[in-house]
Amino acid sequence: MTELAAILDAIRFDPAGLVPAIAQQHDTGEVLMMAWMTRATVEETLATGRVCYFSRSRGRPWRKGETSGQVQHLRELRIDCDGDTLLLLVDQTGAACHTGQRSCFFRAVRDGALVEIAAPIADPEALYGHGGRVMEGG
């Protein structure tokens, strides 16, 4: 077995062939987003160094940043203890979130209420056009 095959075989994809992947900015530790990958998109990501997810809503590979330019360069791929979750250490260009926020996790429960804890760093209209509605994603 090749080393690549051994890596892919260590991942336990769900019955739909998917595995959740957490993207974390490699130097700041910020958790940016969570999305899904297939065996093929894990392989492409490792081969190209550019993170490629699988869009469940569109049913096809989703090369992060292909529309918006907000790409993710892979620094390291990690696999959890039982192989059913990935952690991607990435270098994120600009905004990871389709809302223009740096991280998708910009809402927090504080003092018992859900509040926004960050401001967008980019204009979704400029990134995606079409009224700013997401043109790529989960």
Place this chain on the structure above:
Amino acid sequence: MTELAAILDAIRFDPAGLVPAIAQQHDTGEVLMMAWMTRATVEETLATGRVCYFSRSRGRPWRKGETSGQVQHLRELRIDCDGDTLLLLVDQTGAACHTGQRSCFFRAVRDGALVEIAAPIADPEALYGHGGRVMEGG
């Protein structure tokens, strides 16, 4: 609607009633693990300040650390842009992973091969007994 109901209603549980939750150590930024929660375990976690997941394999709430003592105190709960993933900022006692590792993500692809990048910080046998096999978990 109460503020708690508004928080819970912002979460999009999957058809099985589950949402993935990423646990991150609040001060170091280390991603510790990913597990699943239900509406009821989110509510319990917010009420008690102790993280309670839902074990898919055992089909019941899983109070993190109930067997091992390796509890997670919740510092902040965040919800992503489309409400289908949670980020838990926690204070983790000891090892998050049933293997005795601090983080479940202790395997990484380096130089094209999957390698262990950390050593256990606890003895699973001491945490769980029964030959160290997991007595709690996903």
